[in-house]
Amino acid sequence: MQEGFSAKSVICDSSSLIALTESCLLGVIEMLKERLPEGFYISERVKGECIDNPIKLRSHELTAVRLKDALNRGVLKLANAGAESEMKEILWVANNIFYVNGRPLQVIHSGEADMIATATIMGTRNILIDERTTRMLIEAPEKLRDHLEREFMRGVQVNEDYLGKFEKMTHDLVIIRSSELAMVAYERGYFKRFGSLEKKAVEAALYGLKFNGCGISFSEIDEFCGSIR
């Protein structure tokens, strides 16, 4: 495990970075970085997904350029965790938890497993992820199983051994979404520049994130916005 990293860092997933950038809210990370001694980290794999690959595509070049700029300026940092073997182990365990018709269901891929492995090796508990499946697998695997059963209209068996192993690997992870970053940024004055439109701005930001794939519901947005009126 790498030394020198405390709980004051956040490992970022591609889903959150894309939602923030597409919603023109990358500045939220820049602002909150000041309150995070170790900073926001991305793995090589996430860098590939968010920057290296899309920067070659005209339709997504701008998003990639914005993120590359953030990386160049130190707003995001590259984690050189060397997490390959941990990633493979997490992947194997996670994808042998649920079974349908006697076959294991591969629910997550190396992208998500790599992020969890990087967090583990770096000794940070905090992961920024908008992607729903990984979040449910970590926080409420029984709900994910119920959902899978409804979708496949058949029983989904759980391998309790692998579930126990996965829970042990991830039990102290704290998951936040891009929406929570926007909410905390609001509390810290990020949207004050909009003057009288401040509350409208944070509401619009949350909808923007949702429409760009953040796994937040309309009722959750209403709940937060209701609390600040």
Add this chain to the structure above:
Amino acid sequence: MENSVAKAAQEVYDAFRNGDIKVLRKTSTRCAESMATESVEGMFPLSVISYVLGKMLEKPRFFHDHRTEELGLFIENKLLECSKCAKEGRKEDFSRATTELIEHLVEFESRDRRYVRGLIDKAKLKIAARLYAQGFSLSYVVSITGADMREVLKYIGQTLMFDRVGKTKNVEERLANARRIFS
């Protein structure tokens, strides 16, 4: 190869022969939905092909000239070949046949291209979104369909899937965690 793949291939062939757009769409969705429990290698290309053929039948420009007969014959022959390969369990031949059909469709569409994103890309996006809705992770659906991650996020962001399923902690608890991190 599973019987379900052979059956699906036959359905696509029959629906295309009959010009049945509705069945083509339903078959595409059903193939996508059964990828996880049946066969990714078999169901994914059939889902793409069925979707694309349904879209092509909707648009007169694809079937308005002498190329129609040639295209139609090619598609039917390839679909029959796919069905035969699937029934006989010849996975590699099935894969080759579906790849050739998809490549031919891409090439045909490119002769009169109207949009930046073609029908094949649209098919991949829809399948990726369906799989994500079923409960598979973003990286997983992107890896098996080849759909673009940003496009998938944008697409699913327009749906109500997070309003129907996905709440694990309440807003107050999440916010408290976030406040603690940035205190």
